[in-house]
Amino acid sequence: MSAPRGEGGGEGRNAGGGRGEGWGDALAVEGLGCDRAGRRVLSGLSFRLAPGEALALKGPNGVGKSTLLRLLAGFLPMAEGTAMHGPVSLAADRAAFQERIAFAGHLDAVKPALTVADNLGLWAGLHGTGAARAAAALARFGLERIAGRPAAECSAGQRRRLGLARLLVIDRPLWLLDEPTVSLDTASARLVAELIGAHIARGGAALVATHIELGLPGLGTLTLAPPAEAAPARSADPFLEGRW
Numbered sequence: 001m002s003a004p005r006g007e008g009g010g011e012g013r014n015a016g017g018g019r020g021e022g023w024g025d026a027l028a029v030e031g032l033g034c035d036r037a038g039r040r041v042l043s044g045l046s047f048r049l050a051p052g053e054a055l056a057l058k059g060p061n062g063v064g065k066s067t068l069l070r071l072l073a074g075f076l077p078m079a080e081g082t083a084m085h086g087p088v089s090l091a092a093d094r095a096a097f098q099e100r101i102a103f104a105g106h107l108d109a110v111k112p113a114l115t116v117a118d119n120l121g122l123w124a125g126l127h128g129t130g131a132a133r134a135a136a137a138l139a140r141f142g143l144e145r146i147a148g149r150p151a152a153e154c155s156a157g158q159r160r161r162l163g164l165a166r167l168l169v170i171d172r173p174l175w176l177l178d179e180p181t182v183s184l185d186t187a188s189a190r191l192v193a194e195l196i197g198a199h200i201a202r203g204g205a206a207l208v209a210t211h212i213e214l215g216l217p218g219l220g221t222l223t224l225a226p227p228a229e230a231a232p233a234r235s236a237d238p239f240l241e242g243r244w
């Protein structure tokens with residue numbers, strides 16, 4: 001999980017668990033596009049995500065779910081369109097946009113040399129949210145028993161829980177989650193769904209790429225379709241057309 005740009009950006013303002021910027025604002029995406037390796041992989045995407053709503057991001061492998069989440073997290077440039085969170089434009093003020101977001105990607109981005117507890121403590125310190133909050137996140141994800149273990153020695157599921165626990169350490173209104181239940185056992189997957197539910201119940205919003213059903217009441221769906229391929233130019237050469 002990462003709070004984009006973020007490291008240090010929110011320090012001091014969130015101590016004691018107070019809310020950060022942007023609660024109450026909607027995400028508005030219009031005509032969004034993204035290129036990867038010179039290829040348009042997302043095109044003309046528009047949707048809106050209001051406070052108190054969660055959307056399951058669906059679509060076949062390679063359709064662009066991770067790309068969309070990484071773009072909105074500010075890690076990939078947009079090729080076209082706009083993304084606004086309330087009055088804040090991703091294109092015009094990426095840092096301010098990122099301060100409204102908590103991103104949990106495929107890579108859990110934990111510090112392998114640090115213990116589980118120190119990973120969360122570091123995260124809380126960077127964002128000025130305090131040790132009590134890190135301890136609460138540790139407990140919520142059932143990580144107390146392995147609090148002293150270096151993250152490098154954690155299993156995939158334990159590392160994933162540690163990565164996700166950081167969602168609870170910072171207080172961002174918009175959660176962008178990329179396959180958050182991968183590697184998790186049934187109870188932990190259920191916990192993730194519960195936490196998303198609690199987040200939206202308090203006015204947050206979540207966009208969650210997932211291949212499984214989260215079992216979250218009221219969860220909407222945003223299904224991505226591959227961009228229409230430009231028709232290949234016809235060649236007069238039968239060899240190139242495969243008619244030889």
Ligand SMILES: Nc1ncnc2c1ncn2[C@@H]1O[C@H](COP(=O)(O)OP(=O)(O)OP(=O)(O)O)[C@@H](O)[C@H]1O
Pocket residue numbers: 036037041059060061062063064065066067068
């Ligand atoms: N690092 C990369 N460099 C270049 N192209 C990439 C890169 N990562 C993904 N792509 C391409 O971007 C497109 C969208 O990939 P993306 O990972 O966003 O899909 P996805 O919907 O998240 O897939 P999955 O369900 O398999 O996780 C694919 O065509 C993929 O080949």
